[in-house]
Amino acid sequence: MADEDDVVISKRISSGRAHWPIFAALVFVAATIIYPLYFVILTSLRPNADYLQSPFGLPGEWTFDNYLRLIEDYGIGQAFLNSLIVSTASVAIILVLASVAGYALAKLPVPGTKLITATFVSVMLIPGPVLIIPIYVMLARLDLVSTYAGVVLVYVATGLPFATFFLTLSFRGIPDEVIEAARIDGAGFIRIMWSIVRPMGSSGLATLAVLQFLGAWNELIFAYILIPKESMRLLTPQLATIGERFLTDQPLVSAGLFITASVPLILLAFASKYIMQGLQVGVSR
């Protein structure tokens, strides 16, 4: 994608005007995004009294107390781990199921392909609120409320339609000849998945893994409803509880915000290439 863009630039007419007003405007817009986050991070590193005295300057006293208090007294460390486990498990299951299904839909003569694809696409149109009540009742019947298995199941089910659709499109790009050659050499389904589809589709798989991880990590509603027990809480509901309880202690809440945002920010910093690729799927067909 990056190289195409560069070609486009050279082709485009450049008016020869100075670009600095546009650059300045972009810096301003970027600041409206960066500054609130900068403010949150800075606030999280100072005591409450120091914040109330001069909220906008640099902290008069730097401290990690807010983070330590959240971990020791409010179980945010445990919640962080819980979220990490649930998100990782969901992504792993989604990747396996969706790549197997995606490969079959892209390369094998599956009976009813059209109907199956239509099913995956149409369930993507279901608005989230519609699912809350039936899924809660179903999981209660299955004794899966208050278990991580229940949450993982919901994340897998809600993630799979897009994942399968995405991987079907992305595996379509693997040349038939390569797969055919492997078959002639006697490779079976699993062997082909592992030795050809996995390496050749790695870029699509990475994009999907990052997107699905973000989705699971950031999810709030099901995490809140399905895990009512405080000691088992996931990170986002725990953050919501802390945010509600400590209205007067901005630095403490800011520390919670930064802990929750840290993982997505790290992913964006190191995997922005994959995230941006995933974004393109929505528009260009």
Next chain:
Amino acid sequence: MTSSLLASSVDAASAAPTGGVAPRKPGGIRRRDRLIGLLAVLPALLIVVGFMAFPVAFALFISFTKTNGLKFEWRWFDNYIALLTDPIVHQVFLTNLKFLISVPLVIFAALIVSVLLFERVRGWKYFRVIFFLPNVLSVAVIGIMFRNAFGYYGGVNQALGLFGIEPVQFFTNGSTAIAIIIVALVWAGFGYQALLLLAGLTSINPAVFEAAAIDGAGWWQRLWYITLPNIRRVLGFVFIINVLYTFSSLFGFVFVMTAGGPGFDTTTIDYLVYLTAFSSTNLGSGAALAVILFLFIGILTVIQNRVFKLGKED
């Protein structure tokens, strides 16, 4: 989220696969391939049907009953009648309409940013990543960040204090509370949508711009007569996802920022589904509201698709 365009690509996704490879093979292998293919698709399909498609049917069933989740008493349309005559539901629907103000705001902001990015000044790719940043954050993070910023001790009131203005209680008044949720929505959404619009801009044939430039069209004229008409389609798409989002996905923001209050002043339909389901003893009522919301969104999607003629290329 990307549903409308995805829907139009169903055909693209399902048409290609089978044809090319198959005929060359003898019947036995082909039959085996069909079986393996089916087995490979089955786990994903079963989970999706069981925990996405079936719940919709189940919600429809629940909506006709009075239930606590264990015992179901069939009540026909009682839940629907009660909802449609409930003044709180009317108020909440009107509140939801107020949130539509965010749609033109976020599109306008996105449009400006996309046009700026399209100029490809030095470092535009880094700006692209920065503008995408709110999109990787949880609704919980964004919502609480904004509630904090506009809270009594928050940054905004502290800044007002520097000018000698008394702290404002933004969240005790319905209108200001809605305004702040809208600000959060715009902040969270404009960057991603700017990138969607940028993709639309990039697909305009550069020759059109060159021709216009040769004819002496200025920057503003090019923007108004060439750029905007050429991205109608993407603009329409962005408009639709925003409207749908307003009716179906504000739950998180409302939940962490105002909990629907003061009173029901910031309660949206999707939040009311949650409230009726988990704070009353009758799940049927919540399910009925969810079904109504589903139908409403469905009709809205069809109408908007017609209006913007998304199915056709232009």
